[in-house]
Amino acid sequence: MSATRKPHTIGYRQIAGILVGEIQNGQWTTQNQFPTEMELVERFGVGRNTVREALRELQDLGYIRRRRGARSVLATASPDSAFVNAVHSAHELLDYAKVTRFTLLATETIRVDAALSRMLEVEAGGEWVRIGLLRNREGQTAPLCYSEVYVAPAYAGAIADFENEGELFAAIERRYHIVVRRIEQEIEAILVDANIASRLNVPIGSPALRVRTKFFSGDDELVEIGVVNFPASRYKVRLSLDRRSAPAGMTAG
Incomplete structure (x- = not known):
């Protein structure tokens, strides 16, 4: 062929x-x-x-x-619909974004209230630009995830380049000539509220994985926070981490 x-x-x-x-x-x-x-x-x-x-x-x-x-x-042309994110390095944390298409739902400037402050772990009262997104895999009708991306106002101009880059932090790096040096990611189990349930076409109170990812510049400035909600049956994470050297006091057996 x-x-x-x-x-x-x-x-x-x-x-x-x-x-x-x-x-x-x-x-x-x-x-x-x-x-x-x-x-x-x-x-x-x-x-x-x-x-x-x-x-x-x-x-x-x-x-x-x-x-x-x-x-x-x-084996089959219609396997389990769960997306498997196999992570070997920081570069692969967000690989699902490269093989999905997104629908931009809304862009707005918001002020952080007490509830959002707890979820994002940022100070209440500050302003962020929030983007709402739905992501779908090719050939799948059900959304893979619903995302809310929070951008520091100083870097909001990169949103215009988002579609071409595929990843917002890459657009921020390119437009503002900075480098994202540190990424922190936290994954927790949640029960979805009415807003997320309506976006993902799942029942209210059904289980989901919430992935919060923070992006820090070389000056340790927080430039972006991504909060992604995956229905429990549609996403899996597989980690493969190499142990380069033994801690002090340990020897290979």
Whole structure:
């Protein structure tokens, strides 16, 4: 099967997204052979490790079964709808944003009240610019998540570049010539209120994961806070962290 060679900058998540689209469109079925690693290397013009990560993503999503020494086999065209975010580094914390499309619901300047102060862990009384977003995966009708992104007013001009960048903090870096040096992320289980339930098409009081991410500049200035609400059945986080060295007083056994 011939195909146009893709740029070398394509990542494994983008490759996985392309293959998912082809599976859902019926190009690959349980009756025909799924491409081998080398066929995908040639097609996308990337290294074998990138292809393996893409195939691991498809396996995590439930689309394929991988077999050592043999080509992968398509398991189903309609797996569990949960998105799996496999995180190996800070760069991958927000990878779901790169493979989803968003709908901008509203942009407004708000003053932080007591309840919002507790949720964001910022001082009450300050002003932030808030963006409401819904994200969807290709081929999925139910929203993947509902997000509220809070931007420090001094950096609100980057909102105009948001759609082109895909990630707001990247737009802030580009426009204001700063670098986000530190990212803090907290994940908690919640029961959704009426506002979130209506956005996500789930019952009031149903379980969800709330992910709060804070972005700090090199001067330790808080420039952005993202609060993302994922219905419990639509999102999973998989962490893989390398232990580079043993703590003092410990030896390898």
